[in-house]
Amino acid sequence: MEFKFTDEQIMIRDTAEAFVSEVSTSAAVRSAMLMPAGYDADLWRQISADMYWQALPVPEALGGLGLGYVELAATLEQTGRFLLCSPLMATTALAVPAIRLAASDKQQALYLGRILEGQVATLAHSGIKTHGSDINVQANVTDQGVCLNGISRHVLNGQTADFFIVAAKETFASGEQGVSLWFVDSGTEGLTIKSLPTMDQTRRLAELQFNNVVFSPQQRLGGEAKCQAQLLSTILDLAAIAVSAEQVGGAQQSLDISVAYIKERVQFGRTIASYQAIKHKCADMMLKAESARSGLYYAACIADEFLAGACDAETLAEAASITKAYSSEAFFFNAGCGIQLHGGVGITSEYDIQLYFKRAKALESFLGNASEHRERLAKQLLGSEVTL
């Protein structure tokens, strides 16, 4: 038990902090927000070529860095802190775990290889609700090939992805409807990618429309025709932990920029920071940021244990729900308080706190909101289940 960063992990975090704080300034974020891709492609090339962050959780044998979720969390905490606009989350936190958990060795080499080269990948996992419960894409497997029809919404960075891992519903031999996962290249015929304008302009979502999209059954992840619902759930748990990392960074930065502002701002002849009610609000924000961080590190450790075969998917699910539930509310709370602490300027475009607020709202419902994750935990604790 040594619940702190190793020296190497500190170095990774510090490197990330130094890099992101330089490239993802307020001006850079605002510029990226207006780009069609939602991010600066040059910066993404820099990240993927120089920083090689997409390789963090890719095994060394395949050319990756072979690092774990603690290192990934340390990095994403910094990208979240500075609102970095990039397809890093989609590629590294959604696509990579899907490939690692579900793909065959041959597929892993191929698709992780493409990611290591800097290609953008993402997961088209569901409609709205958590954990694949709401998949609106049908897969019809025949001798001629696979045919997908339907819609997948809220696909992170779907606009610029080179390939997708698509979750579809398929009727299996047993008659049971299950989830299957497929590699689909962005150029495939019949696939229409529609950009969805979003409230949080720092994160792009797309809608994928599948209209008789036909390809080879070889593109099934893992190659075996079986229900991958539990696997998808586990992939999304790993993704949720990564999202929490960005939430923790955002929660911390919402506090930090607010404290910096109120220490300067004078009202009624006193710095706002001297008012007790203001101080107490900041104390509550710090409590949330620190506790969210503890939950994140815990979940990151569990993720590494899971990937090393040292704990089961149930334990991972618990950790993911704990961190996602808490950090979702912590970030939203801190960003909301941050606007209030800023006073009038908090609601202007000019100040950054509103960007954090929008990011907090967007991440809160992404991959399951706090209520959904708490109900999942309640089910683990109490056995019984209720429908949300």
Add this chain to the structure above:
Amino acid sequence: MEFKFTDEQIMIRDTAEAFVSEVSTSAAVRSAMLMPAGYDADLWRQISADMYWQALPVPEALGGLGLGYVELAATLEQTGRFLLCSPLMATTALAVPAIRLAASDKQQALYLGRILEGQVATLAHSGIKTHGSDINVQANVTDQGVCLNGISRHVLNGQTADFFIVAAKETFASGEQGVSLWFVDSGTEGLTIKSLPTMDQTRRLAELQFNNVVFSPQQRLGGEAKCQAQLLSTILDLAAIAVSAEQVGGAQQSLDISVAYIKERVQFGRTIASYQAIKHKCADMMLKAESARSGLYYAACIADEFLAGACDAETLAEAASITKAYSSEAFFFNAGCGIQLHGGVGITSEYDIQLYFKRAKALESFLGNASEHRERLAKQLLGSEVTL
């Protein structure tokens, strides 16, 4: 629309305030708490003979004062404010509306007459949940008479009641199990009354055990064999409004005694009342007390309209749920904050704030907690229903 007390109502309130503040001092409450009845019988005689409060909502034609729920609320706000220990709530707010709504003219004259003479009455309405959903008393009606078996818990002032209105389940001709209401005298054979020790010692609860309790079918309220579930629900709505009145008084007093304390108490060389965080808590408490009061007066007006035939039971139910949900949480919030504002002495027996805290907790779940009432409102608003 004149949403304030009339001069007469102000007089009624002021009289109640003057009387209760004199007879229900801290010492008097503490003394009553230790009495087996849970109240001072002499004081109750004084209330019923001199103040004649039990007659407030009894029609003039039957010898009552013929006043409405606004006057009752004004009075109970004061009894709640000073934690008056008495069977007034049970008799006037539970039994009287049951008799007025469900009994025949002849029964009304008889039983309201007993109440006007100073007898104690109460409603044995259910087990735990709101609105009669959990009745554990079975009524078996045969040619020989009525036979009750089962248990009714949490009967307010059951220990000292002269008679009860008992809600029982009965199988009707149609095969439908419904609710029926019965007058049962406390001395009836087979009826065992067990006192339940309570966390809030200012309010006594009893358990009624019915073991082949046999009496005449004449004692059926209203005389007609039909399901009275909706009627019971309406009776409990009227009762919930009365309970809210005590909650509003308690919420106000929790604030007032706390503010009085912190204005005197010095810490770090300053009166505690000068700390902004303390001030803000008090402001929030005032917001809750005042808003709860507005909700109470609104509901009391609706109760009077309902009794005058000017609105339907659905409107009454809405008003009852609004006031009970809000005042339950407001009182608990204010009493809880009150303890915190008192600091160390807040958790000692010596100071009164803990008595308010216990009363707040007791009233919160009595006749349905805030969640239950909110779900009832949600059903009205949304149509659909979920089970709590």
Add this chain to the structure above:
Amino acid sequence: MKLRFSASDEAFRVEVANWLRDNLCGEFESIRFRGGPGDEHSFVEERKAWERKLGEAGWTCIGWPQAWGGRAASIEQQVVFNEEYARAGGPGRIGHIGETLMGPTLIAYGSEAQKVKYLPAIRSGDAIWCQGYSEPSAGSDLANVKTKAVFDEQAQVWHITGQKVWTSLAHESQYCFVVARTDPQAKGHKGLGFFMLDMDQPGVTIRPIEQLTGTSEFNEVFFDSAVCSADDIVGKPGEGWQVAMALLGFERGVSTLGQQMLFQNEFNDIVQLAKRNGADRDPMLRQRIAEAHIGLRLMRYNTLRVLSGSDQGELQAEGMIYKLYWSSWHRNLGKLAMDVMGADSEILEAEPYALNRLQSMFLFTRADTIYGGTNQIQRNLIAERALGMPREPRGNNE
């Protein structure tokens, strides 16, 4: 104590409803349910036309005395009017600052000449007013006003110089009332004046403030020796604080009931949405919907208590909770709206940043707990004035 309206009030209700039904249509159909806080920038020309239409029919300023073109409507009638107006989807009143703030202030404190000059155009819906209270360095601290008013004896005019901020509809208004310091030596509440300023002059520059919604409801207004006639000061120089405070008192009047009806419309939208998209099956959302319903009802009864006057003539402490109450409630409603929309709350109607009504409300309600005195300020006021707790000390760091 009674809730119901009299028969004559109910007859008035029918009159209002009928008129709205017959007139809020056709060319005005497009502005139903539009305007109001967060949507103040929308359909400005149409709403100006609508204001004049209301004026022609005698539906502006109904609470004003008949001498100034009002109906001397009772509190009850004003409540009824506001209810029916909102129920019919009446657009956010672009003339509300004139009608509910400037007008009552002038009627109470203005000279006869001022009343003659300004009231008719408010009453007819022709003159739109905006307010100049807040300043960048003052925020909620009106006593720290830095805008200066210097009197030119010769020209008999005041020259106003300074900056105001958070001014709604500044670029659409003919007039602005401005609190400025007439005595440069004075500090705090002293030496202020209350001016009525013509916005159409070279000394006035307006710069829209872009908000988190992407729209610009608020503005910065710069006065550079803006001219104000000696006749256009309300009260005497040095009495500005008293007039400004009185004006804020009018703000807490019946106009709040109109606001609540807008809230009711928003709430109804959320309920309909929940029924449509299945959010009504989520027990937590059901609780929050019910809680919002309770909150809105209690807001109404809080207001009715205040409007009905105190029971015993003392300070109406309960009136002080109003701003804190509604702003917190409305902010929570914004979040509830998003949670009822679910993941789709993230998706906008169109590029580049077209928020739907509930999304806009969600974002804009973050301003509710800030402008017009932050929640922190409101709690101070309640604690100090209603509960008699010690005042926050001012610092020296001005």
Add this chain to the structure above:
Amino acid sequence: MKLRFSASDEAFRVEVANWLRDNLCGEFESIRFRGGPGDEHSFVEERKAWERKLGEAGWTCIGWPQAWGGRAASIEQQVVFNEEYARAGGPGRIGHIGETLMGPTLIAYGSEAQKVKYLPAIRSGDAIWCQGYSEPSAGSDLANVKTKAVFDEQAQVWHITGQKVWTSLAHESQYCFVVARTDPQAKGHKGLGFFMLDMDQPGVTIRPIEQLTGTSEFNEVFFDSAVCSADDIVGKPGEGWQVAMALLGFERGVSTLGQQMLFQNEFNDIVQLAKRNGADRDPMLRQRIAEAHIGLRLMRYNTLRVLSGSDQGELQAEGMIYKLYWSSWHRNLGKLAMDVMGADSEILEAEPYALNRLQSMFLFTRADTIYGGTNQIQRNLIAERALGMPREPRGNNE
């Protein structure tokens, strides 16, 4: 960063668990899951015997140096011990003030003679200690201590006079550590001394404080020229503040993990109750149960972060949130317990006022956010020390 314990720690875990299984039974069966905050008055004699039994087997003071009879157990081992102790239902440690506060303070700041005199009896479980920090007029304000210590040169003893309050287990303790003012001229942090006082003397009077639970866990302790040998002051006269602060630092150590295991037991009871009485079907209660679970898990990982030491050697700001965090969490747990019990939460086990464990917890947790520095004080500290915000000014009204 790793969560798991080493193989040797896991072996140690088995050793602890086995010993507890074999010894926490028979005569000690009755005290399983008893004692601890809110239940501190229960089974005192049995728990004293248990303390000695622990001492005999070397299970007290395991984190102490071996020189003083400890095991010099690593942080990990102490965590493991606390976990297993609580899992087995080990009773609230009646010796915890000696073991976790007085002992470490003496080891760090005491003289050799003091260590020899006091440590062995703490280690053996024979000597029970209580604390004398708070005073009626001081509350959370230790700098405002009024208790006086006057030195009698001739007799070479201190005479302590004053009143302490909120002293747990005062009547069961042999010793009390007392912060008293040695320099009557000094104010605030200065001129204080840290004394170790024998409670068994005429100058000490103990008056139990009856709490809202009807029980008396806390006491008032009156010192009327109570005698304390010159040898029984820790540090020099005037250094009392430093020693007292250091002692409070020890409080925030590994003992918190034991506390969390008691919380876990309470939480488990609530989960079991919910399954039994059907509360597990209430979606809102399910949310709150999950929330409590999350809160408890994060409490643990917050603590482990603090115990593991800072990443970069700076001030461990995150440690400052602990009191605020656990007290708020525990208070919420108390309310959750009552809501899971439902209407039956109102019904006691017996006359006159026999609360069951969860009821007692509900009431007593109201003290959690008050003693040891109220939540208000904690938030001040966090804002001022961790976030660098301005300090609250002291008043002059002493």
